[in-house]
Amino acid sequence: MVLRDKVVTLAHGGGGKAMRDLIAEVFTAVFQPPGSEDQARLMDEALREPGARLAFTTDSFVVTPLEFPGGDIGKIAVCGTVNDLVVGGARPLWLSAAFIIEEGCPVDTLRRVVASMAEEAAKAGVRIVTGDTKVVERGKGDGVFVTTSGIGVIPPGREIGAVQVRPGDVVLVNGVLGDHGATILAARGDLALSSDIQSDCAGLGHLMEAALAAAPGIRAARDCTRGGLASTLNEIAGEAGVAIELDETALPLRDEVRGVCEILGLDPLYLANEGRLALFCPADQAEAALAAMRALPEGMGAVAVGRVLAAPAGRVTMRTPFGGSRIVDMLVGEQLPRIC
C-alpha cells in the first residue's frame, strides 16, 4: 500500500478509508502497536510487585518550528513524557501518541516526526502502544500538535519527590543550561541570529537510573523545561517549604547562549531545556551522583549549582561573584511562546 496523498486533507480525519490508510501507513506501520483494538492491552511483571506503583503523565507539544537543530516535535514529545516519568523515579514502559494535524500538513513531515518518535522510544526502552489522529482545517492548527501520555512503574520503596527535599541537600544539574530555548529562538529566524547551538532534547531515563544507583538517597528530580531552571527551583522550594541558594559562578552556560541572552535581554535561568534536570541529593552522595552522571553523554557536563537552606520557605536566591545575593523569582508572564 502506498499513500498517494502528499498532504493531509480533511478526509484523513473523517473516520473512513482515507483515515485508515493514513494511520496504517504513516503511524501503525512504524509504531506497530499491539493488537487492533482502540485500546492497548498490557502487563509488566514489575507492576505486580508488592509496593510497586504506576506512574502516569501527559504533555501536549506545540513547538514551532516543527523541526530545529537537534530535534523535532516528535523527539520532544517522546523525550518530554519519558522525562516526566523518570524524574519521579519511574521506569517508563508505554507511551500513547495523539496527533492533531492541520489540513495541508505534508505527509513527509509526519513521516519524519513519526520516525524520530520511534527512534527516541527505542533509545528510551519504551513502546508507543496506542494513538489517535485528528485533522483540523487550515488556519485552525499549525502543522501538527502531538500529545504523548506515558505509563511507568515506580519500584517498591522508591520515594522521590519535592516533599523529600531537606536543608543541606545539594542541587545538581546534568549539563549546560538553555540550549533548547536558544536553539528555538535562533531557528525561528526572525531574530537574524545565527548560531551552532543545538537543542539539548534527550531522554533522561538511563541518566536517572545511573544517578540513583550511585546515590540511592536522591530526594527529588525535575526536568527544567518551560520557565527554565529558575521556575523549576521555585516550584520545588515552594512544594518542599525550603529555600534554595544558587551559586552564580557554578552555573554551566555555553558562551553562545550567554551571547544570545545578552543581545535579547533574556535571562538564561529562564530558558527552556528539554534534556536537563535538577537533582536534589544529600551532600554526602553528591560526588557519587555527579560521577555517575558524567559517565554518560547526557550527563557529561554535570555540576553542583546550589544548595538547600531551611528558610525562608519557597525562596530561591543567587549568590553573585561579588558576594552579593539576589532573588531568583518564578518567571512572570512569558519569555518565549511555544518552546515545547
Place this chain on the structure above:
Amino acid sequence: MVLRDKVVTLAHGGGGKAMRDLIAEVFTAVFQPPGSEDQARLMDEALREPGARLAFTTDSFVVTPLEFPGGDIGKIAVCGTVNDLVVGGARPLWLSAAFIIEEGCPVDTLRRVVASMAEEAAKAGVRIVTGDTKVVERGKGDGVFVTTSGIGVIPPGREIGAVQVRPGDVVLVNGVLGDHGATILAARGDLALSSDIQSDCAGLGHLMEAALAAAPGIRAARDCTRGGLASTLNEIAGEAGVAIELDETALPLRDEVRGVCEILGLDPLYLANEGRLALFCPADQAEAALAAMRALPEGMGAVAVGRVLAAPAGRVTMRTPFGGSRIVDMLVGEQLPRIC
C-alpha cells in the same frame, strides 16, 4: 486566589506565574490530582490480580462548536476515552487531560469545559489524575483542543475483541443512531437547520458491565464514533474475517435524524455517535444482553440490528425492506469534519 484574566494569553503557556495561577485555579482546583509532581502515582489492587491486564488508550478532541446541545468538548473527551476502555472490557480507572488553548479563549469557556469533564468523570467512576496546558497564538488553534488518555483494568479471563467474533453472533446497538452527528451539523448553524436533537454523548461503562453480567459470552464491542455504525462494522468484519448482514428495518433512527439526512443527502449509517456501541453477542445470549441494556437510560433503545455470517470475509451488507441487499462500505473521504 482569583484569576483576573478574562481570556487566555500567551503568558498562560509560558511556564511562569501566569501559567501556575491558571492551572491552579481553573484545572487542579476542580480535578484535584493526587500529589504535586508532574506524574500521578497510582495503584489499584485489581491490577495486581493474576491475569489482570492494563488497558491504555488516547484520543484528541477537536469538535466544533465547543459547546452543543447535549454536551461540550469536555464531556466528549471524558466519555470518548472512557468508552474506548469499556468496549474492550476494561474497567476505567484514571484519565489524563491535556489542553491546547488558543490565545483569546475565554477563561469562562475553560471553566465550563473543565466542570463538565469533572461531572462526567464522577459519573463514570474515573479520576482525572494528571494534565497539561499549552497556549498557541490566535489563529494557530481553535478555542481549545482536549486530549485525554485513559487507563483501565481488564479483569482476568475477560477476552473481548474483534477476533472473538463468530458466525451466528447477533449485532446489537444500544439506541438510535446518528444523534451526535446530526446535532453537530445543526449546531454549526450554517445549514439553517433547526432541530431539537441532542448529542447522544454518554459514558458507557455501566451499560457495558450490565451487558457483560447478563451475557458473559459477549465477543466484542466497539463505540460507533467517526464514520458511524457502517465504518465500525467494516472494521470489525475485516479484523474478524467475517461478513455482517444488517437488517434495514431494524435500524433505530429518529425521524429528525432521518430528516436531516434526507435534506443533506447523508447516510445516517455514517453519522457519528458518542454514546452508542455495537455489541457482538452469541445468539442465545442476545435477549439477556438487550434486557440488561434496556434497564439503563443509555441503553433504553437497545435492539438487534444484524448478524454475523461466515463469508465473504470483511463484507458488510444490508437487507432492504424489499428483500434486496446492498453493500455497506466503509466511509470514503469525509462526511463531516471535526465531529469529535
